[in-house]
Amino acid sequence: MIYVQLFLEFLKIGAVSFGGGYGMISLIRETVLKNQWLTDDEFMAFVAVSESTPGPLAVNMATFVGASQGGIPGAFLATLGVVLPALILMLLIASCIQNLLKYAGVKAFLSAVRPCIAALVLATAVVMGLQVFGGIKHLEDAFVPYYDRIFVFLVLSVWGVLAGKAKRKAPSPVWMIVVSAGLGIFIKCI
Amino acid sequence: MKEMMRLFFTFLKIGMFTFGGGYAMIALLRDEFVEKKKWITNDMFLDMVAIAESTPGPIAVNSATYIGYQISGFWGALVSTAAVCIPSFSIIYVISLYFDRFLELTYVGYALEGIQACVVYLIFSAAVRMTKEVCHTFFHRVIVVLVFAAMLLLSLLSVSFSAVFYIVICGLAGVAQYLAGILSKRRSEK
Numbered sequence: 001m002i003y004v005q006l007f008l009e010f011l012k013i014g015a016v017s018f019g020g021g022y023g024m025i026s027l028i029r030e031t032v033l034k035n036q037w038l039t040d041d042e043f044m045a046f047v048a049v050s051e052s053t054p055g056p057l058a059v060n061m062a063t064f065v066g067a068s069q070g071g072i073p074g075a076f077l078a079t080l081g082v083v084l085p086a087l088i089l090m091l092l093i094a095s096c097i098q099n100l101l102k103y104a105g106v107k108a109f110l111s112a113v114r115p116c117i118a119a120l121v122l123a124t125a126v127v128m129g130l131q132v133f134g135g136i137k138h139l140e141d142a143f144v145p146y147y148d149r150i151f152v153f154l155v156l157s158v159w160g161v162l163a164g165k166a167k168r169k170a171p172s173p174v175w176m177i178v179v180s181a182g183l184g185i186f187i188k189c190i
Numbered sequence: 191m192k193e194m195m196r197l198f199f200t201f202l203k204i205g206m207f208t209f210g211g212g213y214a215m216i217a218l219l220r221d222e223f224v225e226k227k228k229w230i231t232n233d234m235f236l237d238m239v240a241i242a243e244s245t246p247g248p249i250a251v252n253s254a255t256y257i258g259y260q261i262s263g264f265w266g267a268l269v270s271t272a273a274v275c276i277p278s279f280s281i282i283y284v285i286s287l288y289f290d291r292f293l294e295l296t297y298v299g300y301a302l303e304g305i306q307a308c309v310v311y312l313i314f315s316a317a318v319r320m321t322k323e324v325c326h327t328f329f330h331r332v333i334v335v336l337v338f339a340a341m342l343l344l345s346l347l348s349v350s351f352s353a354v355f356y357i358v359i360c361g362l363a364g365v366a367q368y369l370a371g372i373l374s375k376r377r378s379e380k
Binding site: 012014015016017018022023025026027030034041042044045046047048049050051053054055056057058059060063064067068072075079082083085086087089090091093094095104105108109110111112113114115116117118119120121122123124125126127128129130132133136137138139146148149150152153156157160173176177179180181182183184185187188189 | 205206207208241242244245246247248249250251252255256259260264267268271275277278279281282283285286287289293297300301302303304305306307308309310311312313314315316317318320321323324325329330331333334335336337338341342345346347348350352353354356357358360361362363364365367368
């Protein structure tokens with residue numbers, strides 16, 4: 001039953017998605033690939049869409065995958081699933097267990113979860129990078145460089161570093177996406 | 191009732207303008223609720239941010255539930271959370287209807303070559319930032335290295351091991367480390 005599956009998978013994502021922003025990207029990627037709801041390419045295209053539209057990635061992804069698998073009811077149930085754990089927990093904290101986060105045990109749990117999330121995001125970035133830049137999906141795959149993609153990555157890195165050196169705010173993700181899209185078209189056309 | 195309507199429209203507005211994830215939204219929330227409307231005090235707001243950061247779920251959803259509850263109880267929480275999700279839900283639903291056809295356009299395909307590189311860059315730089323923030327102690331560095339190595343290796347070997355397990359195992363390791371600390375302190379006191 002696709003509706004139940006959508007609801008439960010996104011409930012799971014909602015329940016363990018500590019860390020905001022890209023914190024949940026490892027689990028979201030794993031879930032959509034495992035269920036064959038999206039391909040790797042579609043997933044990356046959607047991350048770009050989500051960066052350029054309002055709303056958190058987890059909620060956007062739930063709506064999108066839900067809609068593509070089960071129309072409006074699917075979109076609604078997947079979004080409900082991803083929001084529900086946060087809603088219930090925040091209600092409990094606001095109403096009766098205000099001190100939950102002050103217990104030393106809870107603090108110890110969270111302080112170890114944070115480095116774990118950072119490492120998961122880093123590993124996800126490297127796994128995606130190996131695939132996008134070198135065509136490596138499995139350990140035994142040969143390295144086949146995609147020079148145009150590597151070139152775009154280098155341009156963005158230089159841009160990011162220069163902005164950091166100039167003590168300016170990091171360029172906004174939307175701008176970076178627009179510039180990269182332009183570069184992609186430019187490289188193919190010359 | 192008037193209060194509910196104001197909560198609803200305020201969070202609708204916030205949901206519409208939160209590009210680039212939760213942290214951009216915190217400034218907007220503070221401006222709305224602390225400075226302009228004076229519905230909650232600055233101390234309460236800081237508490238809320240700390241709680242939202244350490245509970246699962248997108249920060250947008252967490253803070254909507256929390257502020258909604260503080261201002262008008264259970265229904266306030268529900269109305270605010272729904273309102274913050276409605277804009278992105280509608281936008282993403284419309285996008286999902288045209289997404290596949292959009293990806294098939296030739297120039298979109300070219301642009302995606304660049305965008306894929308950009309998405310990897312965005313996730314990678316977020317991961318580096320997160321990792322720098324969490325490496326405070328030796329224990330945290332060990333977690334980062336082990337989780338990163340394990341996730342990378344298992345992904346390349348196509349062994350499925352969910353991100354959920356890493357998170358739970360690390361959290362429990364944190365609690366165990368904390369308990370071990372207490373035990374050794376007691377022993378040395380004896």
